[in-house]
Amino acid sequence: MLGNLAYDIAHLLGGGVLLISFMLLYQRRLAAVINAFAMQGVLVALAAAWQGIAQGEPGLFLTAAIAFAAKAVAIPLALRLVLKRLDLEGSAEPALGIGATMIGGVMLVALAILVVLPATAGAHALAREDLALALSVVLLGMLMMISRRNAIAQVIGLMGVENGLLLAAIGAAGMPLVVELSTAALVLMLAVVAAVIALLMRERLQSLDTQALHRHRGEQG
């Protein structure tokens, strides 16, 4: 009975993470993107905690705590501060339309399922579906990185990728804690670097559009 419940709740949380990945794709307002990202962080942290209960692995609670502190609190707050400093709180920026996003995202999810499910035949069902969800989140994060032009939105796409990786890592029983800790540390460093770059770009180029960087490359072919 508990086995079924563990499976259902893990599935629910993973599905929630995936759903928010879709939301991230089509949100136009940066503030809303950051909110959605914070929600995704909360869900990832919950998923990690639930896996800690289901697998009886106390290390995962530490992972959950770090994920919550970093992704649900610290990074969204920092990004909001950046927005405030750059006076971008109300601004909108182009994103894909809802229809296109949905179609592209669903195709990516289908691809992820097609790849993962046959490849992991024989593994535990929970691990298999978790892995399919995680790969979908990774792919959607990448899609966000290439469909957005704003530096902050691109960074959030990258962190979405990282959320997917974390989801995969917590699903796999026996993954050493150090892997999760080091990815968490990596993502924090990434946030710091991204904030600095965003501030510098704003200061020097008066824009957060990464296309603007193209004109300033060192060597032109």
Added chain:
Amino acid sequence: MGDHRATPPAVLTALLTLLAALLALAAVGAVRASRTAGVVHAGTAAVCGGFCAVAVLALVLPAAPALALPFGPFWGPSMVALDGLSAWFLLILGLSGGASSLAALGYGGGAMPARLLVPWPLFLAAMALTLAAADAFTLLLGFEAMSLASWALVAAEHDRAENRRAARLYLVFAIFAAACLIPVVGLLAIGPEAVGFAALRETPPEGLRATLILGLVLAGAGAKAGLVPFHAWLPLAHPAAPSHVSAVMSGAMTKVALYVMARVLFDLCGPAQPLWWGAPLLALGAASALLGALRANMEEDSKVLLACSTIENIGLIVMAMGLVLAFRGADLAPLAALAAGAALLHALNHGVFKTLLFLGAGAVLHAALTRRLDSMGGLIRPMPWTAAAVMVGAGAAAALPPLSGFASEWLLLQSLLAGWRTGALGFQITVAAATAIAALSAALAAAAMVRFVGMAFLGRPRTPRAAGASEHPGAERIALVGLAALTVAFGILPAPLLDLAAGGVRLLSGGAGRPVMAALGLAAGDGAARLWPAGVFLLLALIAGAVVVALRARGARGFTTGPAWACGFMAPPPHLPFGDPLTQPSAAGLAQPLRRMLGGALLGAEERVTMPDPGDPRAATIATCAEDPAFPYLLAPLARLRDALAGTAERLRDLSIRQCLMLSFSLLIAMLALVAVLERG
């Protein structure tokens, strides 16, 4: 894999000790290069003598099980073993390397830079490792080390632009060979998932996989052996390298490449391959033989000429190997053994006489300071030992009985003439054409050798430097005379040599049969042609003796000089101490008949005559040019393709960040889709 607990056979232990000694010699060469040239070369000569001893022991004693080394790639130990085939090629390496080391000891003196001394032992060690390898990884390791070390030797004299170009081209072909041979190992190891020869032998490839392996091995090993159309590096790299290096490259390295070809195609691909497998080898071999022999007649540089002759001889050996494959496919084991005997014997004979010729060219280079045939002439008087030895080698290259080249080319022609017995019409026609080409190539090779010896050693010196040449006594002379003696001995005694090669012949011909042999002689089959080289030798000696006796008996006592008409070749007048150059043929002039007959079609040779108008005092000129077809038809299109690809790749550098991301994202999606499709199927 062999039995790991078997006591290490003494022969293999000795071989490994010799390899370690070569590594130590490389270290010695690196430490105090200016003073250690003698030590290094004496050491490599001794080690090569050890190779010969090990090879003969391995050929005589029963084969020992493979020996697992205590190190290797992460999936298992490296294995070494010696069987009839590898020991035979080790013998070639020992003879060629030993003589070349002796010669280097002779003309090296004390001053040789470390960039020559360090790669030289490594080069020899890498070739020996390739031959001793009993798993595919060690084989590739040795082969690539051989490529790299020989590249360092080709590039050693890099202060000249043409040497740099040769080294670059050599490296490109070495990389190409690696790019072909590494996938071969992958293809072979699909079934057994192990790279030991014993494991690979148990699951021979079939169908498309086998065909792919055939193509890749022909390209990869052929590029190293100098097989047409991958021969372009050979006439450039041999003159660029020092003479003792080019001697070993020609005498032994090309044979190591042929060994790899034989090992993969004849041994690892199993005994059951179709008859048509012989056809590509036969065709490429015939093309190499013809092109090499023809180019040898055109070249005006002694070492380029010899390199082209190497292409020809490699072609002959590959033709014999193609015949072995065809006879195996047609279940004609005795004929396969005959052709295998021809291939192995010619590999050994060519290894010896080509080393001799290159060392002779090196001796001439050091004495007369030139490689141009047009600057030599009359060297037989200042350099009688070199001249005699080179004439023996050239006689063998021209397949004159009773020298070594004759016996092996006789076997090759006999097996070609038996080619109709395969029964397949298409193959019979191919063999008929190949026979004609082999005969033509042999004749062209003889013409090339006549031209080489005549231009270099006969006639009158064409330059003061050639007139003032002098011979070095010592180690170099020992090497030349020793090789010449071997050339004569191998020519008189091919049958005992084939006895020694029986293990290799059995391996090549697919387990059964060995060439039919009369006592001390060769026979191409029951009731077919027979050759008794010792008899030929006795007959020739008898005739020569009779001529001498007759001349002594009936000729005039002493000699007198008197006026003679000598076709316009007059004694040097006082104002021209070296004679009128116009009274002696030039290298280009000697090549003219063949250039006009065959050069136009095969080498795109052209002659441009500039005839001044009547009354114009300028001299008329004739300019000739010829180009190897590999350059316009293979290398130039490849260079264009490279430029086009580079231009396309250059455009990628101009992408924006998002486009770069999109590129990797699309690639990831494509690969995931591929995985999904493959999992379905």
